[in-house]
Amino acid sequence: MRKSICLALLSCSAAGATGCASVEPWVKPYERQYLADIVMSAERDPVAASYINHVFEAREGARGATGSHGGGCGCN
Amino acid sequence: MVSRSMIRLFALASLALVAGSAAQAAVLPDDRADAMYHRYEGGGVTIDGPSLLLRKKFAEKYSVSANYYMDMVSSASIDVMTTASPYKEERTQGNLAFDMLQGKTQYSVSYTLSDESDYTANTATFDVSQDMFGDLTTVSFGFSQGWDEVRKNGDNQFKETVDRRNYRFGLQQILTPRLIAGLNYEVITDEGFLNNPYRSVRYLDETSARGFSFQSELYPQTRTSNAIAVNARYFLLYRASVHGEYRYYTDTWGIDANTVSLGYTHPWGKRWIFEAGYRWYDQSAADFYSDLFPRADAQNFLARDKELSTFTSHMFSLGATYELPALGWDRIHRSTVNLFYDRINYQYDDFRDITTGGAPGTEELYGFDADVFRLFISGWF
Numbered sequence: 001m002r003k004s005i006c007l008a009l010l011s012c013s014a015a016g017a018t019g020c021a022s023v024e025p026w027v028k029p030y031e032r033q034y035l036a037d038i039v040m041s042a043e044r045d046p047v048a049a050s051y052i053n054h055v056f057e058a059r060e061g062a063r064g065a066t067g068s069h070g071g072g073c074g075c076n
Numbered sequence: 077m078v079s080r081s082m083i084r085l086f087a088l089a090s091l092a093l094v095a096g097s098a099a100q101a102a103v104l105p106d107d108r109a110d111a112m113y114h115r116y117e118g119g120g121v122t123i124d125g126p127s128l129l130l131r132k133k134f135a136e137k138y139s140v141s142a143n144y145y146m147d148m149v150s151s152a153s154i155d156v157m158t159t160a161s162p163y164k165e166e167r168t169q170g171n172l173a174f175d176m177l178q179g180k181t182q183y184s185v186s187y188t189l190s191d192e193s194d195y196t197a198n199t200a201t202f203d204v205s206q207d208m209f210g211d212l213t214t215v216s217f218g219f220s221q222g223w224d225e226v227r228k229n230g231d232n233q234f235k236e237t238v239d240r241r242n243y244r245f246g247l248q249q250i251l252t253p254r255l256i257a258g259l260n261y262e263v264i265t266d267e268g269f270l271n272n273p274y275r276s277v278r279y280l281d282e283t284s285a286r287g288f289s290f291q292s293e294l295y296p297q298t299r300t301s302n303a304i305a306v307n308a309r310y311f312l313l314y315r316a317s318v319h320g321e322y323r324y325y326t327d328t329w330g331i332d333a334n335t336v337s338l339g340y341t342h343p344w345g346k347r348w349i350f351e352a353g354y355r356w357y358d359q360s361a362a363d364f365y366s367d368l369f370p371r372a373d374a375q376n377f378l379a380r381d382k383e384l385s386t387f388t389s390h391m392f393s394l395g396a397t398y399e400l401p402a403l404g405w406d407r408i409h410r411s412t413v414n415l416f417y418d419r420i421n422y423q424y425d426d427f428r429d430i431t432t433g434g435a436p437g438t439e440e441l442y443g444f445d446a447d448v449f450r451l452f453i454s455g456w457f
Contacts, residue, residue: 025209027212035254039311042307046110052416055116060383062325063301065261065262069199069203071190074194
């Protein structure tokens with residue numbers, strides 16, 4: 001039983017690996033002009049974004065998963 | 077003979093190709109400098125100061141950045157007014173970061189030092205991100221280690237430590253020519269002295285004229301949190317974008333939180349970009365939080381920090397960016413002036429404003445509005 005599970009996992013991994021190599025990008029590089037526009041940039045102003053995340057962390061119980069990382073502080 | 081329209085078409089296709097690769101392919105961040113003045117005002121607290129960032133690439137494979145940040149705090153918050161005296165203090169923070177690009181893989185390391193009169197925090201980070209599947213997907217992993225020293229002004233013998241570790245995973249996916257989505261997951265563990273050495277909890281005390289007294293708060297020595305966020309950004313049928321994010325948070329102290337944010341970005345003419353946004357945040361209280369404990373030492377752990385109470389906040393944001401005309405300086409090819417304003421309303425469900433008077437536990441619930449300003453100039457070189 002364990003052997004067959006291992007074989008299945010190996011087969012999946014191999015299929016995944018070959019699949020990865022052959023993935024055809026469905027959005028071609030020349031179709032990405034909208035995504036490259038400045039209005040689509042999530043990190044346009046790193047200093048301003050880092051500051052507002054600091055404001056949230058200092059006043060809320062929740063933290064993390066913001067896509068950025070600051071340092072610690074005794075801000076509570 | 078190649079016609080003029082063919083040349084134009086070729087130029088446009090080339091531009092789109094370059095722009096497209098810049099959208100997602102592994103690229104180092106732009107060379108830039110930012111100088112910001114920030115100000116937070118609300119709940120009797122004013123915090124303002126500068127933040128300066130300088131970032132420079134070299135050899136097209138490496139990038140270094142340095143950030144200096146300062147908070148000048150003037151506090152007469154509700155906590156301070158009920159159990160202590162207003163105070164002023166400063167916090168300075170320095171950050172150095174180094175990025176290296178190797179093929180489609182980017183490695184980043186950074187070190188941050190934050191220092192104030194009674195708290196020093198050191199943080200080292202390591203992150204890796206990898207573009208794959210024709211640059212449609214970016215996967216990233218990261219780890220941070222923090223080691224802090226907690227002190228207490230007026231008590232030279234008091235010295236405690238905190239050990240912080242962050243583990244994060246990120247996924248960014250181009251879904252259509254107009255839509256990009258992302259997922260971030262982060263686990264944070266803290267160990268050490270996690271409460272504020274000055275803050276107190278209150279408990280019912282018939283021997284006191286007010287009907288209650290205070291004792292020092294006491295938190296568990298460990299805390300582990302899990303946060304997961306999904307986000308998406310969509311380019312509209314005209315030149316503007318909308319974005320949204322949802323985050324779920326839970327930790328071993330019993331706090332569960334939900335965050336929803338929505339935003340709209342709209343350029344105007346050649347030089348202006350306007351933004352508007354709304355953010356909703358809601359959390360439940362920590363298991364050991366109470367606004368009023370029934371007696372002294374009522375339980376093992378005690379907290380009356382309003383950040384650990386049940387509350388909801390609403391934030392409305394407006395922002396404007398103006399691209400300055402060419403400055404005529406060889407080194408700076410683009411520069412902007414930016415102003416962002418946020419109005420945040422906090423409303424607490426189980427934290428009472430004891431300055432309003434009344435029998436213990438019947439005082440008015442606390443709430444306040446905060447104004448947040450970010451004014452900065454940016455230059456790209």
